[in-house]
Amino acid sequence: MDPVIVVGAGPVGLALSLALARHGVSSVVLDGGDGRVEQRAARTCVLHPDTAAYVSLLGGARWAAWRTERRRQVVRRTELDASTSPVHIQQYALERSLRATLEREPLARVVTGARLDELEQDAHGVLAHTRGPNGARWRGGYLVGCDGARSTVRKLLGIRFPGRTSVERHAVAALRLELPWDGEALLHHDLPGVAEEVVARPLPNGVWRLDWLLPPRGDLVTPDELLARIRGTLSAWCGEVPPYELLDTGVHTAHQRLARHWRSGRAFLAGDAAHLLGALGTRSVDEGLRDAANLAWKLALCLRRRAPDELLDTYETERRGSVGARLRALDQALPLVRGGGGLRALLPGGSRGRLELLTDGHLGRGALGAPPDYGRSPLTPGGEVAPGAVTVATDVGAPTPNVPVTALDGSRGLLWERLGRDLLVLLVAPGTRVWDSRHWLTAGLMPELATVMERLPMSAELLVTEEFPGATAHTVVLVRPDGHLVAALPGARTGDLRACVEAVRGALLAAGDPVGATDRD
Structure with missing residues (x-):
């Protein structure tokens, strides 16, 4: 299997390479620089808690609270905890952490002094030409441009970048x-x-x-x-x-820019090469890391021939649609926040409403900051696919909460710690934490679920959780590798589980099924 060529060794390119390795896919990262990370203390990243967990970020500062003041008066003080506080870290520290992790990863290789000069595509792969101290020809199955706002990949592909x-x-x-x-x-x-x-x-x-x-x-x-x-x-x-x-x-x-297309044949764009934002506290690096999380598992499935090529089109549909919605929200908010008196008629509370809107991007909430929801994605199974699906507190397509989980070997942790590898299948089984896993592996629904898991068309991990918000006992919750909810099903309807997995891997798209189809923005 040819490796994936990643152009650019910033946080997004490094995170993508690491995500691919977690899925068992090799990659080569072409770094046009010398590999040294410039230590700029004022250049920082603010990451949503689930994004930080996805890249296994151990450093950074979490905030105890967010204070909003006007003149010399406190308008509001919002208490924060581990599930609501962003993670604030210098970008150089994030890059060094990712590089150190990749150095221990046999499936990833970072090549410095390799500046992309030309790329060619055919039906079977991509050929990248680089110049510099380590100039060479690199053959890969796919290529992803994570090379920033002045992306050479984007220019070579002829993709416009309006904004x-x-x-x-x-x-x-x-x-x-x-x-x-x-x-x-x-x-x-x-x-x-x-x-x-x-x-x-x-x-x-x-x-x-x-x-x-x-x-x-x-x-x-x-x-x-x-x-x-x-x-x-x-x-x-x-x-x-x-x-x-x-x-x-x-x-x-x-700046605010959005590439017209994020895919051209076997080449893709991610991070600042695909989008620019950052006004009103919106998070550019956080969005780029979500690009990497979304694309990695889809590339892995297609490279292993376990999913149709149409699955890769959903990367642009989901991520470009999400970032496009964020940019539209910014376009609407900027004249209200920065334009003065007109805001008073549109937001209750006058200046207080203005400050609340200013806070949303910083705290990762509302249209300016909340994590993306892929509820209208072509991969979202509709009622025709899973007629027995039930409703839980998390919307289909939204990020799942970080609930405690127990693996079949008895190890315990949090859900977000298991992301980035396989599909996750959670059985809601109250009381299981007080029993050794040997006692419940052969009880209730577990034997039937274990049999179904062996026959799924994608690799999946079976976990048990004491509770999932809004779910009753014996509910089965299916979670994508990037943490978004696929469906919640009654435990007895294991046939629907397989149908939902088929939808996630793009089988319905390959068959021309319109279920879940959405407009491209």
Whole structure:
């Protein structure tokens, strides 16, 4: 089996290579640089908890709360916990963690000094030509461009990248200091005498990232101006300027772009090569990691000839549709949030509603931040496929909650820790945690389920959970490798389980079945 060629060694390319390895697929990552990761403390990533779990991220800071203030008054304080707090980490730390993991992975190889120059495709694979110290010809089954906003892959494929430039701009600084809110992030609107908007978010080791809103287009921010912003902000918050260490500065400019297509034959786009966003706290790297999670399991199935080629079309349908919806939400929100008085007529509570909207992207909720829902995906089984499906608290196509699970060998953990490999089949069986697995492996529905699992057209892992929100005892919950709910079924309807798995692997698409078809945006 030819490897997958991944172009670009940023977080998305590295995460995709790691995800492919978890599915037993080899890959080669073409890194146009020298392999060294630039240590920029002010360049950070905010990841949703399930995304951080998917890439097995152990570092980063979780926030105890999110504070929203206007002038000098607290508008709202939102308590956060492990299931609701984002993970905030410097991008260099994320990249180093992924590289270190890949170095121990025999199915992955990172080649530095290999800049893509040309690519060719045929019915059986892709040929990539690279130049540089390690210039060569690389043959792969598929190729994925994770090479950033100026993607060479996208240009070689002739794919347009329309959108808007410089929709939002921030001055950024990373400081090591103590602030009055231990472990809490802050959005401060209308800080008197300093700025229209300041965001402070904690990082590990006593470091904070501060962002000051700037005009979308304007003059360069000089070092003296930035130092004045830092001193003015800290003085307003602390009464005087406390001791601090300035680690890094920069200006972050958010653009909004969406590639017309994310697939061209055997070549795909992911991450910033496919989309750009970041205004109002939306998360560019988080979206890119979701691209990798979505594409990896589909490539693995097709490379093993266990799924039709049509399955790969659903990558663009699901991910481009999701990011496109996020960008439309941004287009609608930006004039309301940044445009002044018109917001008062549209959002209850005037400025309070405005601050709530500003918070959504940062906390990963609402149209600006909530994880994607693939309920209208062509892979979502409808009533014709699973007529006995039942309703649970999680919508079909939405990410599943991180419930405690027990494997057949008796090992215990959380659901998100099992993502990224096989389909997951969860049997809701109250009381099983108090019994050794040997006692329930041959009881109730387990023998029948185990027999069905052996005959499924995709690899799947059978797990047991004490409870799943909204599910009754003996419900069987089917979860995709990227964590999205396929269906919930009464345990006795094991025939529907196989039908749902067939839908997930794209068998209905290959047969021309319109069930679950959706528009391409």
